[in-house]
Amino acid sequence: MSTYRRFSDASVSEKLLDTMFLLAIGLGYLFALSNIYITHQGYDGKKGLSVQDVSISYHGKASQSRLAAAINGPMEVNLPNLAAKKTMLDWIQHGAGKAEFEAKIHPIMKENCVMCHSAASGISGIPHFDDYEHVLPLTKTDTGASIPTLVRLSHIHLLGISFMLLLVGRIFILCEINIMLKRFIMAAPFVFLILDISSWYITKIFPNFAYLVIASGAVVGITFAFQLVVSLYQMWFYHPNKIVE
Numbered sequence: 565m566s567t568y569r570r571f572s573d574a575s576v577s578e579k580l581l582d583t584m585f586l587l588a589i590g591l592g593y594l595f596a597l598s599n600i601y602i603t604h605q606g607y608d609g610k611k612g613l614s615v616q617d618v619s620i621s622y623h624g625k626a627s628q629s630r631l632a633a634a635i636n637g638p639m640e641v642n643l644p645n646l647a648a649k650k651t652m653l654d655w656i657q658h659g660a661g662k663a664e665f666e667a668k669i670h671p672i673m674k675e676n677c678v679m680c681h682s683a684a685s686g687i688s689g690i691p692h693f694d695d696y697e698h699v700l701p702l703t704k705t706d707t708g709a710s711i712p713t714l715v716r717l718s719h720i721h722l723l724g725i726s727f728m729l730l731l732v733g734r735i736f737i738l739c740e741i742n743i744m745l746k747r748f749i750m751a752a753p754f755v756f757l758i759l760d761i762s763s764w765y766i767t768k769i770f771p772n773f774a775y776l777v778i779a780s781g782a783v784v785g786i787t788f789a790f791q792l793v794v795s796l797y798q799m800w801f802y803h804p805n806k807i808v809e
């Protein structure tokens with residue numbers, strides 16, 4: 565019968581390296597969660613993150629434009645005051661005419677938005693506010709995140725998170741727990757990561773799939789956290805009698 569490496573076979577140096585990695589990546593994950601909150605909250609006009617916000621992020625909302633959704637939601641912080649927000653919302657409401665854009669709206673954007681929303685900023689995949697023609701489409705009915713945006717986020721997530729799950733899973737393999745549970749906890753986050761990202765595109769078509777986006781994202785998070793906590797615990801505090809066979 566073959567034997568496999570467990571934490572009891574690992575040197576203190578290896579465990580120290582693993583621990584530092586797990587702590588840093590755990591912290592990174594918490595920042596990723598904060599980022600989800602910041603970039604999705606407020607789309608429905610209410611503070612805080614809701615299923616409705618997630619649905620609008622991907623599917624859009626017929627009664628609201630993308631620009632209005634953004635300045636009610638995550639882009640609000642970039643505006644200097646409520647008056648500027650109201651000026652922009654009124655302008656969208658009244659048909660987004662060109663003369664008013666040049667007189668009132670573009671100055672606000674040049675002051676508060678164009679440092680990011682321009683070709684010169686180097687931020688790819690976000691709309692440019694250099695002139696009226698670029699802004700106008702965003703004042704039409706919100707159809708949710710654009711396909712180029714979803715493709716950009718998909719490739720970043722799949723490449724980044726796969727590596728993270730591989731490295732964390734390699735450490736978690738050294739635990740001693742029920743083998744079926746171990747296999748499930750290792751494989752599940754990959755499956756649900758793919759399901760989560762697929763459900764962004766499905767939500768773009770069917771808004772209620774926002775629930776699947778949230779549920780599958782939660783499974784990734786829970787299984788990842790489980791690996792992290794159990795690994796750290798067993799590495800330092802669990803001393804089984806070593807089984808030779």
Ligand code: HEC
Pocket residue numbers: 603630631634635639642643673676677678679680681687690691702708709710713
């Ligand atoms: C610090 C940089 C920065 C500033 C300043 C900024 N934005 Fe953004 N904006 C972004 C980024 C990055 C995204 C993409 C967010 C994402 O994909 O989750 C974005 C997304 C948007 C979107 C949504 C685009 C889409 O495809 O759904 C709109 C609309 C928008 N911003 C409007 C504004 C307005 C209006 C202002 C000024 C009041 C502003 N932004 C200021 C960085 C910025």
